[in-house]
Amino acid sequence: MAKRKPRSQSPDRPAGRPRNSSQGPKRPHKSPGKAPTGGPARPARSPARGDGYWLYGWHAARAALANPARAILGARATPEARRRLEAAARAGLEDRGVTLDSASRGDLDALLPPGAVHQGLALEVRPLAPPALADWLDRPGFDNPTGERAVLVALDQVSDPHNVGAVLRSAAAFGALAVLAPRHGQAPETGALAKAASGALDLVPYIDAGNLARALGLLKQRGFWILGLAGDADRELAAADPGGPLVLVLGGEGKGLRRLTREACDLMARLPTRPPIDQLNVSNAAAVALYELLGRER
Numbered sequence: 001m002a003k004r005k006p007r008s009q010s011p012d013r014p015a016g017r018p019r020n021s022s023q024g025p026k027r028p029h030k031s032p033g034k035a036p037t038g039g040p041a042r043p044a045r046s047p048a049r050g051d052g053y054w055l056y057g058w059h060a061a062r063a064a065l066a067n068p069a070r071a072i073l074g075a076r077a078t079p080e081a082r083r084r085l086e087a088a089a090r091a092g093l094e095d096r097g098v099t100l101d102s103a104s105r106g107d108l109d110a111l112l113p114p115g116a117v118h119q120g121l122a123l124e125v126r127p128l129a130p131p132a133l134a135d136w137l138d139r140p141g142f143d144n145p146t147g148e149r150a151v152l153v154a155l156d157q158v159s160d161p162h163n164v165g166a167v168l169r170s171a172a173a174f175g176a177l178a179v180l181a182p183r184h185g186q187a188p189e190t191g192a193l194a195k196a197a198s199g200a201l202d203l204v205p206y207i208d209a210g211n212l213a214r215a216l217g218l219l220k221q222r223g224f225w226i227l228g229l230a231g232d233a234d235r236e237l238a239a240a241d242p243g244g245p246l247v248l249v250l251g252g253e254g255k256g257l258r259r260l261t262r263e264a265c266d267l268m269a270r271l272p273t274r275p276p277i278d279q280l281n282v283s284n285a286a287a288v289a290l291y292e293l294l295g296r297e298r
Contacts, residue, residue: 054111055125055194056118058084063199064123065092070202072096074124076103076111081120112191127189128201130208133180133215137222150245151176151293152224156212156261157185157252158282164206165196166283167250172200174290176248179204182212185252216264219247228257228265229289231279237292240269248289250282 052073055064058081064070066089075098077085082100093100103111108118131139153176158164164179164187171179186208187193194201209215216226225242228249233240249265251257262268271288273280280288 052124052126053189054122054191056108056112056116056122056191057195057198058119058121059199060194060197060201061121061123062086062089063202064125064194065089067202068092068095070128071126072098072123073126074098075100076108076122077101078103078105078108078120085121116191117195128206130206133207133209133218136178136205136207137218148175149294150224151290152178152180152219152247153286153290154180154209154212154216154247154249155186155252155282156249156257157182157255158250159185159187160253161187161190161193162196163187163253163281163283165193165198165201167286168193168197168200168204168206170283170287170290171204172197173287174294176204176290176294178207180207180209180212180215180247182215183208183210213260213264216247216249216261220266225267226265227267227269228262229270229285230257230262230268231270231273233268233270235269236272237269237289238272240267241293242267246293248286248293250286250289253282 052071055061064072072093075093077100079102082102085100090100103122105120108120108122109116112118112122153167153171155164155167158167158181164181168179170176181187189201189206197204220226222245224245224247226247226249227237227240227242228251229237230251249257249261251261257265271280271285
């Protein structure tokens with residue numbers, strides 16, 4: 001099979017480097033709901049200021065603190081979490097002029113969505129602004145050679161923030177350069193997404209791709225193969241992988257890839273699953289596919 005001419009130089013994002021301030025979708029603040037009538041009143045949540053939201057959980061909070069581009073508006077921690085917080089993380093707050101306020105676990109439970117696993121630490125942050133795909137591709141340093149394979153992940157209207165967060169985490173773990181999502185139908189940046197990403201939201205660009213089919217066309221022009229993952233594909237991923245720069249495209253929960261997205265793909269592939277469980281959750285499929293594309297090379 002003829003291979004798309006690879007880029008002369010591979011994109012580079014050194015592992016562990018914080019995301020640029022121009023990366024990440026902007027989420028408008030959603031006002032908290034009222035307590036149900038007929039039951040005890042729940043303590044009022046502290047509203048986020050402006051377009052901010054509450055990010056929680058140990059890994060998500062520490063990654064945000066380590067990212068100098070992340071705007072932090074406030075911070076609350078239990079006494080135990082305050083003791084665990086490293087000097088570097090506390091310095092990250094001081095550099096931003098933010099005071100770490102004391103809070104009980106009950107205070108944080110009331111502040112955050114029901115069932116939020118906050119581990120005693122919450123930050124009020126602003127979302128990372130999403131870059132345009134073309135600007136991200138043209139940014140200085142993108143073409144620095146590293147010898148590593150360039151793989152991006154594109155999500156076709158994956159709307160569950162837990163799934164998107166898990167995909168970002170797998171992208172960080174295996175070395176994918178970015179996760180792309182269409183402007184309409186994508187999961188916005190929220191505390192739940194950041195918690196599921198376990199810090200990867202501040203490490204891996206979550207790019208607003210606008211119209212996904214057009215974005216995939218632009219990536220083709222830049223030398224990327226476009227490979228869609230679907231259970232009805234004829235070939236397994238290992239046999240379909242063309243090598244070189246590649247965009248792995250995954251469909252939304254229950255819907256799969258949309259028609260125009262499939263038509264934008266150069267190749268289709270499936271994972272080697274077997275009945276009776278021959279379908280994987282989109283985040284699990286992303287992890288398996290990224291291991292096949294990137295993990296085996298290590």
